[in-house]
Amino acid sequence: MTTTVPLPLAPTADAGCCTPERAPAVTPDTAQDLARTFKALADPARVQLLATVAASPDAEACVCDLTAPVGLSQPTVSHHLKILVEAGLLHREQRGRWAYYRLVPDAVAALAGALTAVTAADD
């Protein structure tokens, strides 16, 4: 015969009262979206590329001008840029021979806002 041990659903005595302990603070969908975007930035070269595009005139740069700052080959840089585009952080436009990448400020601001909301929840 086996007995089932109930999970500790109720807060322990020394935990704060009145907390919706079991409610996740963000929805699974939101967490999935945020994690996907954070993953796009989980590489130093991609952080440098995003910052370099952002610091370019009109927040736009030709891929031909992005290889030197990060010290990587153009195929590697293009691979990293593709990930940033797929994450919605950069917009890509082909002009003749070269691809140009432009910052999507709203996407970066939304990510910063999500982090700020986390600290704002601390009250």
Next chain:
Amino acid sequence: MTTTVPLPLAPTADAGCCTPERAPAVTPDTAQDLARTFKALADPARVQLLATVAASPDAEACVCDLTAPVGLSQPTVSHHLKILVEAGLLHREQRGRWAYYRLVPDAVAALAGALTAVTAADD
């Protein structure tokens, strides 16, 4: 006899003038640090855990109250929490049987600030 091909130090004709094209907008060390922290958040469970801890009273939660919100086993939750601690986003304190995790607001704010700086560079 070999000849060396100079790297394109000067901006190309159709690039904006006066841009330090070859200077990375963030230092390699900063990019490395940021990427490492973003990597800690590149998982939906970790995003949910960080947000749930942040939304707890005093931005602190017992690991025993964190398994239900994310619907994962305690070893898995502990693994994810360890990554958040190593990234400096949470502080861990053992109290008797249970580990308690507290938000490190400055670390989250620094990350948000780095993203805000990226958008601010767009001028």
